[in-house]
Amino acid sequence: MKVTKDLVAASATPMVLGILAEADSYGYAILRRINELSGGELDWTEGLLYPLLHRLERLGHVEADWRSVAGERRRKYYRITDSGLAELAEQRRQWDTVVDALKEIWRGPDGSRSLIVFPSGGLA
Amino acid sequence: MTNGPDELEAQFAQWRQYVQRRRELREPDADELEDHLRGSVDELLTAGLHPDEAFLVAVKRMGSLDDLSREFAREHSERLWKQLVLAGDTDGPAATTRSRRDLLGTLLFAVGAAVSVKVPELFGANPDEDGAFYAANASLLVLPWLAGFLAWRRRAAPALIGVLLALFALGAVAANAYPLAEESQSLVLTSIHLPIALWFAVGLAYVADDVRSARRRMDFVRFTGELFVYYVLIALGGGVLIAFVFGTFEAIGVSPEDVMARWVMPCGAAGAVVVAGWLVEAKQSVVENIAPVLTRLFTPLFTVALLAFLVTFGVTSGVIDVEREALILFDLLLAVVLGLLLYSISARDPLAPAGLFDRLQLALVVSALAIDVLVLLAIAGRITEYGTTPNKAAALGENVVLLINLAWSAWLVLGLVRGRAPFAALERWQTAYLPVYAAWAWIVVLLLPPVFGYL
Numbered sequence: 001m002k003v004t005k006d007l008v009a010a011s012a013t014p015m016v017l018g019i020l021a022e023a024d025s026y027g028y029a030i031l032r033r034i035n036e037l038s039g040g041e042l043d044w045t046e047g048l049l050y051p052l053l054h055r056l057e058r059l060g061h062v063e064a065d066w067r068s069v070a071g072e073r074r075r076k077y078y079r080i081t082d083s084g085l086a087e088l089a090e091q092r093r094q095w096d097t098v099v100d101a102l103k104e105i106w107r108g109p110d111g112s113r114s115l116i117v118f119p120s121g122g123l124a
Numbered sequence: 125m126t127n128g129p130d131e132l133e134a135q136f137a138q139w140r141q142y143v144q145r146r147r148e149l150r151e152p153d154a155d156e157l158e159d160h161l162r163g164s165v166d167e168l169l170t171a172g173l174h175p176d177e178a179f180l181v182a183v184k185r186m187g188s189l190d191d192l193s194r195e196f197a198r199e200h201s202e203r204l205w206k207q208l209v210l211a212g213d214t215d216g217p218a219a220t221t222r223s224r225r226d227l228l229g230t231l232l233f234a235v236g237a238a239v240s241v242k243v244p245e246l247f248g249a250n251p252d253e254d255g256a257f258y259a260a261n262a263s264l265l266v267l268p269w270l271a272g273f274l275a276w277r278r279r280a281a282p283a284l285i286g287v288l289l290a291l292f293a294l295g296a297v298a299a300n301a302y303p304l305a306e307e308s309q310s311l312v313l314t315s316i317h318l319p320i321a322l323w324f325a326v327g328l329a330y331v332a333d334d335v336r337s338a339r340r341r342m343d344f345v346r347f348t349g350e351l352f353v354y355y356v357l358i359a360l361g362g363g364v365l366i367a368f369v370f371g372t373f374e375a376i377g378v379s380p381e382d383v384m385a386r387w388v389m390p391c392g393a394a395g396a397v398v399v400a401g402w403l404v405e406a407k408q409s410v411v412e413n414i415a416p417v418l419t420r421l422f423t424p425l426f427t428v429a430l431l432a433f434l435v436t437f438g439v440t441s442g443v444i445d446v447e448r449e450a451l452i453l454f455d456l457l458l459a460v461v462l463g464l465l466l467y468s469i470s471a472r473d474p475l476a477p478a479g480l481f482d483r484l485q486l487a488l489v490v491s492a493l494a495i496d497v498l499v500l501l502a503i504a505g506r507i508t509e510y511g512t513t514p515n516k517a518a519a520l521g522e523n524v525v526l527l528i529n530l531a532w533s534a535w536l537v538l539g540l541v542r543g544r545a546p547f548a549a550l551e552r553w554q555t556a557y558l559p560v561y562a563a564w565a566w567i568v569v570l571l572l573p574p575v576f577g578y579l
Contacts (some may be wrong), residue, residue, distance in 0.1 A: 028163035047195030076156045
């Protein structure tokens with residue numbers, strides 16, 4: 001099962017911001033982390049990730065700089081800013097609302113079970 | 125099978141070349157994507173793949189560059205609009221220092237031109253009264269700065285700078301040494317032809333790096349057209365600014381007329397020449413050339429107008445009134461037709477086969493030639509009847525110079541349309557002919573006044 005494009009796109013921002021909130025990172029590592037978190041179910045492409053990172057940079061949610069970490073190549077690292085953290089909190093609030101509502105629906109009146117896997121890895 | 129690290133590096137280099145061809149992807153983006161690709165390749169290598177296999181898989185995973193650039197274009201749509209970066213380019217510190225140095229140099233030369241316009245006043249010239257002096261010398265005050273600017277940018281050889289200095293000195297002699305009366309025909313002719321003559325000196329500075337190259341000469345033609353367009357645009361902007369200054373100052377009861385007329389307008393007009401030159405240099409590859417676009421628009425219109433004139437002339441069997449104004453008018457017409465031809469040549473793909481536009485151009489040139497022959501016959505009759513004057517000699521000379529060019533061009537365009545001659549022949553003819561205009565302009569400025577006894 002692959003998650004649809006629209007859903008991937010909608011969850012992209014909180015996911016990237018969430019990963020950057022853990023630690024500064026660079027494009028390739030972010031993509032690998034997303035793969036890891038979703039068990040390969042989220043179909044992220046470079047064409048989604050990099051333009052998104054650049055947009056977040058333009059909006060001031062992240063900052064980028066070229067760093068040389070010992071023993072590795074020079075890489076463009078992204079760091080989340082205060083405004084990025086605020087944005088993440090806001091996104092998280094919205095996602096929680098959506099997820100709670102969906103859970104409520106899917107649990108059914110008898111509160112038995114969840115029917116569907118929801119890609120909420122980035123919010124964990 | 126090749127799988128050495130060198131081979132892998134070569135593949136990265138090749139991939140980078142593809143990336144750099146995309147306008148949506150800038151240098152830092154290419155760095156970032158390359159790093160991503162390398163990360164991917166490293167992982168695959170650890171998994172046991174051969175380097176070239178790893179590279180192929182990694183590239184495949186990244187997806188097609190088309191998709192990638194489309195996604196980048198969505199975030200960076202401004203990159204599809206070619207922007208003219210004036211200073212502080214993001215492509216690295218070297219480029220930044222260079223563009224800053226450029227900007228500073230431009231400012232220096234522009235200020236030089238602006239100040240020069242005011243210098244004659246130090247020696248007692250009065251812009252309100254010495255109109256004749258200013259008319260003859262205006263180009264001498266401004267164009268050396270543009271030529272200097274270009275020579276500076278191209279690091280011209282000392283010999284060439286010497287030639288430029290000599291040409292401008294010669295121009296100064298022509299404008300001031302002859303005893304020309306204020307209302308003499310020769311003075312008017314000098315005022316018109318000296319700028320043309322000096323413009324070719326600017327051209328010499330422009331082609332400083334390779335004086336004989338036909339390509340560089342054609343670049344100068346393009347430069348001229350673009351500079352004209354930019355200058356007009358700057359002048360329009362300046363007009364708006366001046367209108368606002370007048371309006372706002374007069375609203376508080378202060379008349380800015382004196383400052384504006386004596387300082388802002390003349391200095392601005394002079395400085396703008398250098399600024400326009402710099403803009404053309406800076407934007408060369410950034411913005412589409414506008415002169416050829418205008419050419420495309422107006423070639424059909426002029427062709428129709430000329431054909432209509434010829435038909436009307438034939439139907440009414442009228443007589444061309446060959447007064448001085450008519451002579452100048454028809455000279456200008458030829459110049460415009462030549463300009464249309466020249467600028468479409470400047471923008472044409474040399475290898476493209478002859479198309480409809482080339483036929484249209486042939487019609488334009490031939491009808492202009494037909495009209496000109498009619499005019500020339502009329503003038504020749506008048507000159508044999510009444511003798512000649514400096515004006516008639518200059519106008520006639522111009523007519524002949526343009527006529528020769530257009531006649532041979534028509535022949536070459538005909539060859540092109542019939543597929544017998546390559547386009548390059550037409551281009552070569554035009555660039556080789558450029559010095560002829562310069563020579564004629566200098567003849568008018570230097571030789572005609574003494575020949576006609578400073579009439």
